[in-house]
Amino acid sequence: SQKIEQNSEALNIQEGKTATLTCNYTNYSPAYLQWYRQDPGRGPVFLLLIRENEKEKRKERLKVTFDTTLKQSLFHITASQPADSATYLCALGYGNNRLAFGKGNQVVVIP
Amino acid sequence: NAGVTQTPKFRILKIGQSMTLQCAQDMNHNYMYWYRQDPGMGLKLIYYSVGAGITDKGEVPNGYNVSRSTTEDFPLRLELAAPSQTSVYFCASSDTGTGGTDTQYFGPGTRLTVL
Numbered sequence: 001s002q003k004i005e006q007n008s009e010a011l012n013i014q015e016g017k018t019a020t021l022t023c024n025y026t027n028y029s030p031a032y033l034q035w036y037r038q039d040p041g042r043g044p045v046f047l048l049l050i051r052e053n054e055k056e057k058r059k060e061r062l063k064v065t066f067d068t069t070l071k072q073s074l075f076h077i078t079a080s081q082p083a084d085s086a087t088y089l090c091a092l093g094y095g096n097n098r099l100a101f102g103k104g105n106q107v108v109v110i111p
Numbered sequence: 112n113a114g115v116t117q118t119p120k121f122r123i124l125k126i127g128q129s130m131t132l133q134c135a136q137d138m139n140h141n142y143m144y145w146y147r148q149d150p151g152m153g154l155k156l157i158y159y160s161v162g163a164g165i166t167d168k169g170e171v172p173n174g175y176n177v178s179r180s181t182t183e184d185f186p187l188r189l190e191l192a193a194p195s196q197t198s199v200y201f202c203a204s205s206d207t208g209t210g211g212t213d214t215q216y217f218g219p220g221t222r223l224t225v226l
Contacts, residue, residue: 004153008151032213034213034214034215041220042219042220043115043201043203043217043218043219043220044154044201044215044217045217046214046215046216049213049214089153089154093213096159096161096167097142097161097205097207097213098144098156098159098169099144099154099156099215100156101146101153101154101155102153103151103152103153104153
């Protein structure tokens with residue numbers, strides 16, 4: 001069966017450190033992978049997209065890697081700040097531009 | 112641009128009642144989507160549309176209906192509400208297509224409780 005796995009445990013991290021989140025998937029062949037941020041009571045907000053032929057993408061303090069052999073994406077927040085505290089969703093792009101979402105991974109940045 | 116708007120923000124329904132969740136976008140996006148999100152779970156696709164007049168089922172369509180008569184609007188209809196439909200509903204649109212970025216823009220959500 002198809003699965004998208006993100007760590008269900010919250011990641012507690014000290015301010016200034018790098019937070020790293022993992023997204024593993026099985027039985028998907030995504031054309032691209034996206035990461036979204038979701039704050040409590042709000043809709044998800046797009047952060048980064050990485051396509052199947054790309055290894056790494058960066059945007060400001062965010063970095064995403066995509067390994068189609070390992071079927072894994074890593075999402076990094078460098079120099080983390082308390083304002084980065086949120087839930088981060090991994091989403092795989094498949095047929096007809098649909099997205100399949102993971103359950104999300106909560107990040108708590110401790111001042 | 113207002114982006115993606117959803118109404119209502121909150122609603123309580125009794126079992127067996129029906130209602131329509133409204134969604135509108137002002138970005139001229141062809142693709143629109145409806146998701147539901149249960150506590151601690153990922154977003155599940157209910158229905159999607161690739162353009163006006165074209166809709167298709169997603170992963171969890173049972174108990175719902177949609178229509179897309181205009182590019183801007185994509186209402187979701189619940190017939191005979193059941194407690195299992197208690198959830199937060201998100202509408203999204205996407206600038207998929209030539210020159211598009213394939214990213215989805217989400218509305219603020221509708222929190223629905225069925226008692």
